[in-house]
Amino acid sequence: MFKLTPQNIQFIDNYFKNSEVIYYDIRMEILDHVATALEHTMQAENLDFYDAFKSYMVVNKKEILKGNKLWSVYSKDTILSFLKFLLHPIMIFIGILFYVFFDNINVTYYFSESFSINNLFFTIILSIALFQIFYFYIYLKERLYVIEKAGGLLGLLYYAQIFFFPGYSSKSPSNLVMAIFFYLLFAYLVYFIIQILKFNQKNKHLFQ
Structure with a gap:
């Protein structure tokens, strides 16, 4: 042979x-x-x-x-998987906690016109994106499709934020909108970490 x-x-x-x-x-x-x-x-x-x-x-x-050329980071399977993850009972409970928190605490009081809660949400998204770029492109020095397609969800959150929760707007969003967006961002972080752990466990041989 x-x-x-x-x-x-x-x-x-x-x-x-x-x-x-x-x-x-x-x-x-x-x-x-x-x-x-x-x-x-x-x-x-x-x-x-x-x-x-x-x-x-x-x-x-x-x-x-x-x-x-058929591969895209905006994967239908990943989006459906994330939506299913959002409907997990534990995640739904966490979502309710987010709403209770924003409904009972006036978080906008702790922000100013120069740095609103809208700016905070955008800053968090940007920080996560920069961390991903550093970790995968500089530290690992390789692009991984399995990981990047999960990262594509962050892009969708960014586009949704521009439409519903724009960083340039001085108008504070409703408590419901804040709860939804921060819940989605939290869920994304948990989902992304889970995907990395699964990938590392399954593909240890790739970086040996």
Whole structure:
């Protein structure tokens, strides 16, 4: 049975990285699929690695890269998963606590026109986004689709905030709106952490 060398594996990885397969976890799935196919081709046709690779890519490159372009951080499955998470009894209870808190405490009293609660919400979103950028692009030095599609939810919260809860507005939102948005932000943080933990547990081998 023909087995690819570490140098062969690195060659395939570099090839798809240069072909703009930007997500590391997706690239690893493609690499595993291609490596298996190449080992079979090398044995069946008695070819060396480079000839087998060229032969395989002539036939399959377009389809592989076409599939890569279909990935989007705004995943329908992730959105539905998050909505299901929001309906968990514990999360619903926490949402009620948020409403009770904002309905009984005038939090706007602690803010000013120069820095309103609207600005606070925007600042929190921005801080989370900057942390994610630092952690995944600078610390890990890799982009992970499984993680980024969960991060796409933060983008949706940002767009919703612009419409319902604009940072530039001096008008304070209602207690219900504040409760909903801070609940969604809290739920996002919990959901995102859970996704990271699940991913790390399942894919420890990616960063060994």
